[in-house]
Amino acid sequence: MDLAAAERDGPFIPGPRVEREGAASGPLAGLDFAVKDLYDVRGAVTTYGHPDWGRTHGEAVADAPVVSMLLEAGARLVGKTKTVELAYGLTGENIWHGTPRNPAAPGRFPGGSSCGSAAAVAAGLVDFAMGSDTGGSVRIPASYCGVYGIRPSWGALTLAGCCPLSPSFDTPGWFAKDAATLRRVGQVLLPAGCAELPKGPLLKVEEAWTIAEPALARALLPALEAVEKRLGAALPLRIAPEGLRTLYENFRWMQAAEAWASLGGWITRHQPVFGPGVAERFAAARDLPPELAAAGRRFRRSFQARLKGLLAGGAVLVYPTSPFPAPLLSASAAELQSVREMTMSVTAIAGLGGLPEVTVPVARVDGAPVGLSLVAAAGEDLGLLALAEALAADIAR
């Protein structure tokens, strides 16, 4: 594949754009959107970030239902966006299609795996874009690119017609340039539910603030104060007395076991060449001792029960979406691995919990955007989107 420079660092997959008009009217009329190239669009090849996947799967015969819902609501599809190969990575790198540039922080990674969707929204090329999130694949690129993003409650949206990574964590998710659009999309896609602002209390997850880069944590304080004006002074919460890194480890064991159960057959048959990091992760998934996956499942049970108790009645967790701004493109593999581990220690909170998380772009550090995350009980997605919109208005004031 010999790509033009514009394709190599753009957000869309190379080649002719996949485009579709939406319904003439509807709640999303007038909005342009793009979808990560793991959503099927009828007549187009879904590459899942790898040419071999596209070659061995051929043209999609149907739209993923989520794509249908957006088109029926009047939105216009203007392209399919790049993803990390098989969605198994957080930097946004793709050796086949090229890594999208981060429009909000040149010289830094866009974040992944939904890299193209975040970059397309940040560049103003679309009003919103669909991604997917297993271990942070919407939340991290949203924070890195300075856009709004949501990972909904696990199971709230169907993943029919989408490629799987780790089904018990996979969720669709989306990005938007403003909180009102993020919420409008949610009103179309999410199940009916309470749309009132969560009552609180606001719980400040101490460990996530502690491991964040100090300048990043400081930069988020004004936004934290804005949330406190709505929900009351934040109460400090230690969410993981066993250590935040325990969340990362248990998450990655389960994620790896499910990733190999879902994709190991295809990988074994077709022996695709993977880029740096992705190859190692799938090899580790293949070789994962089964007792670690079992330990992960046990841990998730108890952690979910703990979160359910904490969040019942309207509580909201607040913490930095990522401990770091986007890493530099020149970062070493070791640096990226360290960033990955600390980042996933935080993203694993909502991942293990199956909880909805909205990230709000509220500050910049070292010339790069950073987001503040709000997390609620499962099913409280619409209330969380309302809170994000109210917060955006408060901050703009």
Add this chain to the structure above:
Amino acid sequence: MDLAAAERDGPFIPGPRVEREGAASGPLAGLDFAVKDLYDVRGAVTTYGHPDWGRTHGEAVADAPVVSMLLEAGARLVGKTKTVELAYGLTGENIWHGTPRNPAAPGRFPGGSSCGSAAAVAAGLVDFAMGSDTGGSVRIPASYCGVYGIRPSWGALTLAGCCPLSPSFDTPGWFAKDAATLRRVGQVLLPAGCAELPKGPLLKVEEAWTIAEPALARALLPALEAVEKRLGAALPLRIAPEGLRTLYENFRWMQAAEAWASLGGWITRHQPVFGPGVAERFAAARDLPPELAAAGRRFRRSFQARLKGLLAGGAVLVYPTSPFPAPLLSASAAELQSVREMTMSVTAIAGLGGLPEVTVPVARVDGAPVGLSLVAAAGEDLGLLALAEALAADIAR
């Protein structure tokens, strides 16, 4: 495929048995189980009920996590069971592997799509067996074969390493010969949750009792009275003022759209030959007008909100699992289609709602078993299993 008669009407897929020892100890030690041949077991080909699926997918490289959990809990895997091709049918027929005989009602269908798992339990060949349920594929064969069955809350168990049909409805599920075993398996597989008996009230879904064959409804009355002794007199409930058939239609539109989104690509590429009914259903799924799928999604939203209100606080729905006992093997295609439509008008209640449903084998009609269903709010699976066990003890007394 030229099968010996024993293979043709037995519950297991033809060929050498897929067997695996479980852990030396654990909560399921001493129990033998089988899995529907849509669960991956490392080293075995998953056929999904069709030789072309097996041929084009090859040997599984990993166990589905649900299989791992059972083995780790000490259960012993003794075989993979037959399924309707790609799980898209309720009779249990399979032209490739043969239709398992119904051990509880010779001359009648075993029910599907998890036909082999229900038949293996009914024949006493295993202590429990895993199936899966999208539109009734555990509940119906359980009722037809006279065994206990559960379709858990949607999303409660991971489907990693399982073949998809319609992801927003698909759930793992299982069969057991007695209520205690059904519950023991649930304690291993289900997320932590409340295990207390639901408080009630008991809601008798009028439409489901009305469309049931009168003799079947009468046969269930003693069991209904036993439930009433625990939860109080049943209150009559009209669950679908728009007509129960509306549930069937909206369910099947969404099911079809997701089935084609999930499997249409494979079917288009490989052009598999399907048995009667299955071929027609996939053709209809391919040709489904998109506005029907959209109508189904809208209907599900409002129906889910209605059920959530009804079931909050511990209510339990009660109705015949199926309006009919198992159809005769000699039934005409038109008869089977009519049975299918009326049956799915009932199974769509929990299907659309994402609700847990336990079916309890409590009576026989015309020499065939029939089950009584208990349904609770999503997440109340363990309480429902406790209720089924208490009820079984009451009835045995």
